[in-house]
Amino acid sequence: MKTYYMFGDSLMRGVMPDEAWNYHSSDAIGFEKMQAQYNMKFLNFAMPTFTSERVKMWLTQVMSSYPIPDVAFLECGGNDCDYDWKAISADPDGEHLPHTPSEKFIDQYCTAIRKAQSAGARVAMTSLPPLPHVAVTEGDSSAAPPVKVKSSPFLLS
Numbered sequence: 001m002k003t004y005y006m007f008g009d010s011l012m013r014g015v016m017p018d019e020a021w022n023y024h025s026s027d028a029i030g031f032e033k034m035q036a037q038y039n040m041k042f043l044n045f046a047m048p049t050f051t052s053e054r055v056k057m058w059l060t061q062v063m064s065s066y067p068i069p070d071v072a073f074l075e076c077g078g079n080d081c082d083y084d085w086k087a088i089s090a091d092p093d094g095e096h097l098p099h100t101p102s103e104k105f106i107d108q109y110c111t112a113i114r115k116a117q118s119a120g121a122r123v124a125m126t127s128l129p130p131l132p133h134v135a136v137t138e139g140d141s142s143a144a145p146p147v148k149v150k151s152s153p154f155l156l157s
Helices: 031-038 052-065 085-090 102-119
Strands: 002-008 015-017 023-025 040-044 071-075 122-125 154-156
Touching: 002 052, 031 040, 052 071, 052 102, 071 102, 102 122
Parallel strands: 002 040, 002 071, 071 122
Antiparallel strands: 015 023, 122 154
């Protein structure tokens, strides 16, 4: 039986909103069904609000406390690139930076990848789903034309 560990934020955790926009964990990703159907074992260590730094720290702790998985899935970046929206509302013309500078994100993410690989796990990195451009640009589709992206995980050997 192959073992898969998941590290990331709420997207990897399977947190989904209900009709009233209250968030709940679910198995929307389908881990439980895949485990039963394909004789696989998934352990989901992803946590809402995790940034690349928290993913790296949590991965380090898990890899030293649990058996090494066949594959470690890594998904992060959404909380790293988020902004302080209250500050933006208060000063829309000011300079606003994401929570994690890109250089720090790259360092944290690459360190997490190397830690998993050096422990003996293969690494699969997933990317965030693309945001609808209409929601981002408040309906002015000419400001941000849609970008066609094929988002899929890939393995590093």
